[in-house]
Amino acid sequence: DAGVTQSPTHLIKTRGQQVTLRCSPKSGHDTVSWYQQALGQGPQFIFQYYEEEERQRGNFPDRFSGHQFPNYSSELNVNALLLGDSALYLCASSLDLLGQPYNEQFFGPGTRLTVL
Amino acid sequence: DAKTTQPNSMESNEEEPVHLPCNHSTISGTDYIHWYRQLPSQGPEYVIHGLTSNVNNRMASLAIAEDRKSSTLILHRATLRDAAVYYCILGSTDSWGKLQFGAGTQVVVTP
Numbered sequence: 001d002a003g004v005t006q007s008p009t010h011l012i013k014t015r016g017q018q019v020t021l022r023c024s025p026k027s028g029h030d031t032v033s034w035y036q037q038a039l040g041q042g043p044q045f046i047f048q049y050y051e052e053e054e055r056q057r058g059n060f061p062d063r064f065s066g067h068q069f070p071n072y073s074s075e076l077n078v079n080a081l082l083l084g085d086s087a088l089y090l091c092a093s094s095l096d097l098l099g100q101p102y103n104e105q106f107f108g109p110g111t112r113l114t115v116l
Numbered sequence: 117d118a119k120t121t122q123p124n125s126m127e128s129n130e131e132e133p134v135h136l137p138c139n140h141s142t143i144s145g146t147d148y149i150h151w152y153r154q155l156p157s158q159g160p161e162y163v164i165h166g167l168t169s170n171v172n173n174r175m176a177s178l179a180i181a182e183d184r185k186s187s188t189l190i191l192h193r194a195t196l197r198d199a200a201v202y203y204c205i206l207g208s209t210d211s212w213g214k215l216q217f218g219a220g221t222q223v224v225v226t227p
Contacts, residue, residue, distance in 0.1 A: 004159075031212070031213065033213065033214065033215075035215075035217075041219065042201075042203060042217030042218055042219055042220055043160065043215070043217045044217070045214055045215065045216065045217075048212060048213070048214060050212070055212060056211075056212060056214050058214075090159050090160070092159070092160075092213075092215075094213045096212065096213075103212065103213035104162045104165075104213075105152075105160075105162065105213055105215060106161075106162070107158075107159030107160045107161065108159050109157075109158060109159050110159055
């Protein structure tokens with residue numbers, strides 16, 4: 001059973017460019033969350049997608065947007081890249097169980113984005 | 117969102133127990149206590165979670181104070197593979213799995 005997969009592994013962009021990162025959730029999972037992890041810091045929640053809609057959003061500007069497809073895979077788009085966007089971008093998937101108070105998150109290995 | 121406080125780092129000898137403290141004095145009644153860890157060059161992975169009672173699984177034990185304002189993650193016999201950053205996170209039952217990571221505790225295991 002494949003876990004969460006992300007592509008690409010590494011990416012180098014220049015300031016002002018746009019980037020798209022991709023995530024395939026663990027088999028059977030329907031919810032995808034995205035996190036940004038700067039060097040030496042803990043991951044920061046960007047947003048979460050469920051039923052192809054953005055359900056929650058962290059404190060990130062509108063330059064960060066996303067999409068979830070009918071097969072539950074997801075994309076993270078970042079426009080007008082800044083040097084400060086250089087980070088490891090993590091995708092996490094879970095299964096939204098109605099009435100269950102806790103959903104374990106399964107993380108992918110991340111995409112390392114470098115903005116020059 | 118309720119916050120947690122953890123030591124920056126802890127050191128342990130291989131095959132010795134490791135006790136990782138976490139303070140969460142502003143915890144609410146609906147907050148679960150989650151622990152995740154992040155091995156080098158990997159995404160975080162789930163370790164354990166609890167609400168009020170102590171919990172055990174194959175990876176670790178979670179001891180929760182009676183007033184729930186603190187908890188301790190216990191690794192019973194540290195191995196070199198347990199060297200990682202350990203995150204203590206609070207999540208309410210209506211947070212849909214959203215995790216608010218802090219800086220975590222860097223655990224160093226020496227042979």
